[in-house]
Amino acid sequence: MHEVTAPPSSHNAVVAFFDVDNTLMRGASAYYLSKEAWRRGIVGWRDIARFAWHQFRFVAVGENHKHMMNARERALEIVGGHSMQTLIELAETIYERDILPNLWPETVDLAKEHLAKGHEVWLITATPQFVAQVIAERLGLTGALGTRVRAEDxxxxxELEGHVLHGPEKATVATELAERVGADLAECWAYSDSSNDIPLLSAVGNRxxxxxxxxxxxxxxxxxxxIMPxxxxxxxxxxxxxxxxxKSVRKSSR
Known part of the structure; x- marks a missing residue:
């Protein structure tokens, strides 16, 4: 299960869920993670070549389930043995250099439109949690739900903590979050580029x-x-x- 750490909220909450790769930004964030890991000597040329191929294919022809899962799992494997603080610093580096220039302004503006309505805006992505959280914080969004890696000491x-946040798993986690914050899924929104997110899109009232x-x-x-071009x-x-x-949501004065 993916831990949901959102604080309790009033029962009139509305959540807008945004996918990351090729929805909020151009390309696959896991590729930039692997590239920075290579710069820091965490992975070798063979790894970066594999990720470069996944990135090229993803941008050129879209998401493929098998290739995407292989890329995600390898991206998570390479972080083994490193501290969370090290990975957060890595994520902050790739945000500034690689992710920020590749953000789609139209989707970012739409996320801010939801914030202006008083909605919670959550990223929901197969991207590692520590990367998704940095993106959400830098953009001033409510939070992020991403794939988690197990930590010891x-x-x-x-190793994964739960499952890669992909396909039906996104719908499950979105439902859990909506229940946690007191949101009616019929009032919630979801944005994605991929047919793999049909379960998530189908779970909300506005897709x-x-x-x-x-x-x-x-x-x-x-x-x-x-359909939004x-x-x-x-x-x-x-x-x-x-x-x-x-639905507009008024923030509690408490």
Whole structure:
């Protein structure tokens, strides 16, 4: 199970869930993690070449379940034996140099639109938790749900704590979070580019296919879901929908 650490909230909470790779940013964040690990001598040329191939394929043709799982698992393996503080510092480095320049401004602006409505905005991603958390903190979002690595005596083992946060697992964790913060999933939102996130998108009342792959585009069209192209017109329409349809939440004065 993935630990949900959100504080208790009022029962009128609304959550907007955002996928990271190819939704919030261009490319796969695990690739940048591996590249920085190589710079620091944690992995060798063979590892970085493998990750470079995954990154190229991901950007060119979209997410493939088998390749994605292999990349995620290898990215988690390479952190074994290192302290959490070391990995947080690594994540902060890749955020500034690699992730920030590759953020999609349209999706970031949409996340901030939800914050302006009083919504909680959570990243939900197969990316390692320590990377997702840095992204969320730097963007001023509520929090992040990512794949966790087991730690013993302050050192990461390289083994997963629970499952890779992917596919149906995202829907499960999103449901747990909604219950924790007192949100009605029918009022919540989810944004993703991948057909692998159909379970997550189906779990909420408001779903948006962002920069969608072919399979998700077809499914969204069939189901009548909103499709948001990554351009100014797409952002404008998505913002209008949030302003028009999303429930505003007043923050408690306590």
């Amino acid at each position: 302050g050192l990461l083992t390289g 948006v296919a962002v920069n969608a792959d072919v399979k998700l585009t077809h499914h969204a069209q069939t189901m009548g879901w909103q 990554l351009n100014r017109a797409g952002l404008k329409e998505a913002r209008k929908r949030v302003k028009r349809q999303a």
